[in-house]
Amino acid sequence: MKIDGKTKIVGIFGYPLAHSLSPHLHNAAFDELALDFVYLPFWVQSKNLEVAVRAIRSLNMVGVNVTIPHKERIMAYLDEVAPDARMMGAVNTVLNRKGKLIGYNTDGQGFIDSLEGEGELxxxxxxxxxxxxxxxxxxxxxxxxxxxxxxxxxxxxxxxxxxxxxxxxxxxxxxxxxxxxxxxxxxxxxxxxxxxxxxxxxxxxxxxxxxxxxxxxxxxxxxxxxxxxxxxxxxxxxxxxxxxxxPCLGGLGMLIRQAALSFEIWTHRKAPIQKMRDTAEKELGMKKRRT
Ligand SMILES: NC(=O)c1ccc[n+]([C@@H]2O[C@H](COP(=O)([O-])OP(=O)(O)OC[C@H]3O[C@@H](n4cnc5c(N)ncnc54)[C@H](OP(=O)(O)O)[C@@H]3O)[C@@H](O)[C@H]2O)c1
CATH class of the missing domain: 3.40.50.720 (NAD(P)-binding Rossmann-like Domain)
Known part of the structure; x- marks a missing residue:
């Protein structure tokens, strides 16, 4: 990965983050498509959430993922929340569109895509x-x-x-x-x-x-x-x-599908899903299995 003055920054806000697979998935996907993006972990405690959200604008970041414990509370600090995320009452993806912060939720669609795709249900x-x-x-x-x-x-x-x-x-x-x-x-x-x-x-x-x-x-x-x-x-x-x-299904498919949807919101490119899956399986030390 080469970082220079034009590299676009995305990341994840959460606490704790030590076991998050998201940096691996997204950075592998950026490499695969040769996109000048980097994905970083930001250990944001609840008391610092508001100031961290303001930093998305001030640091000119493209966006962030949001995880435990911020998915519900972050909505209060955004300029706009997409209708389905509003309906769910939770945001897991933020896009910085020319200084306007828009919240989305890709968990729900990721779940359905995996249930219907890998689970065939x-x-x-x-x-x-x-x-x-x-x-x-x-x-x-x-x-x-x-x-x-x-x-x-x-x-x-x-x-x-x-x-x-x-x-x-x-x-x-x-x-x-x-x-x-x-x-x-x-x-x-x-x-x-x-x-x-x-x-x-x-x-x-x-x-x-x-x-x-x-x-x-x-x-x-x-x-x-x-x-x-x-x-x-x-x-x-x-x-x-x-x-x-x-018949049964684990959560890796949902993780990858929700990550792919976030990737597409930030980059407007189709996510390399197989690369993301291979990366996740490698990080988890799994052999290929039905997820
Ligand atoms: N595959 C994916 O893409 C994906 C995406 C998002 C989340 N997840 C996974 O989904 C799980 C929940 O995530 P979340 O974001 O919804 O977390 P959360 O908001 O913290 O909710 C945790 C849920 O688990 C329950 N719980 C925790 N410990 C329990 C216990 N010992 N016995 C019974 N219930 C217990 C809680 O019940 P109380 O209300 O009683 O505390 C609550 O319903 C996590 O394992 C997370 O890794 C997977």
């Missing part, structure tokens, strides 16, 4: 259970409703946060599909597992080997599709799904 008409009510769950629930799912059950450890998401979705989507909330680990959850066609884990459980979702996979009906969006390892959930012959 069209969510239309499916009964869905979604674990989690954080930034990722917000994006995923919105796009799934837009894709025409038959029903949505949100399950979350913290009741208040889960109910808030359900309230938000009902306000935005009115009666597009039935949406309800169940508390994590409760008996009524088990009864519901049999009815669903698509189960998505959008919690951080599974990021670490000691994580355990405490879901009894024997209660799923045959053919239930299991999608765990954790991307840094093959989770216990995916192992258990494979053992039972259930």
């Amino acid at each position: 069209n969510p239309n008409g499916k009964r869905v259970m979604l674990l989690g009510a954080g930034g990722a769950a917000r994006a995923i629930s919105s796009v799934l409703i837009q894709e025409g799912i038959a029903s949505l059950t949100i399950v979350n450890r913290t009741q208040r946060r889960g109910e808030e998401l359900v309230h938000h979705l009902k306000r935005i989507f009115k009666n597009r599909c039935p949406i309800d909330f169940l508390e994590f680990g409760k008996r009524n959850l088990e009864a519901r597992l049999r009815e669903i066609n698509l189960f998505v884990n959008a919690t951080s459980v599974g990021l670490n080997p000691e994580g355990d979702l405490l879901i009894n996979l024997d209660l799923f009906s045959p053919g239930t599709f299991i999608h765990d969006i954790v991307y840094n390892r093959k989770t216990e959930l995916l192992e258990a799904a494979e053992q039972r012959g259930l």
Whole structure:
């Protein structure tokens, strides 16, 4: 990589960032297309978010990705938020268009592109259970409703946060599909597992080997599709799904697709997806596998 006075700067705002794959993915993609861009990690704590956002303008950066814990709060500091990001209530990509900061969300579309591409599953008409009510769950629930799912059950450890998401979705989507909330680990959850066609884990459980979702996979009906969006390892959930012959998908495809969409917003060039995937697999020390 050659950096000179014309090199365009993008990066990621988050805290912590040590394990982020995004710098690897984007810098490999810039190299592949010989674009004079560089992608840098910026460890931005919550108390510094506003000043960091102002620096996108003052440092003439092209844009940034935004990750935990800033995806929701950053919206307050932007000039404009794209309608689908506004609907999700979360931004993961910012574009600096001649000093005007515009927020986008590529997580939701990245999720759908991966589900339909690698997973070969069209969510239309499916009964869905979604674990989690954080930034990722917000994006995923919105796009799934837009894709025409038959029903949505949100399950979350913290009741208040889960109910808030359900309230938000009902306000935005009115009666597009039935949406309800169940508390994590409760008996009524088990009864519901049999009815669903698509189960998505959008919690951080599974990021670490000691994580355990405490879901009894024997209660799923045959053919239930299991999608765990954790991307840094093959989770216990995916192992258990494979053992039972259930169709399943990990989160690496979503990571790459959302990164590709951000890349395209900044560069107006088609992202080299295969290069990004090879780079991610190399960084994660994975052999080629179904993601
Ligand atoms: N593949 C991709 O491209 C992609 C993109 C975005 C995110 N992700 C992954 O998605 C996950 C969530 O990200 P996020 O941005 O939504 O994070 P977040 O906003 O911090 O939300 C975390 C979610 O996980 C739940 N949770 C955390 N620890 C838990 C535990 N021990 N037991 C039960 N629930 C627990 C939280 O529940 P409470 O509300 O109860 O705290 C919350 O619902 C992370 O693993 C992240 O790496 C993947």
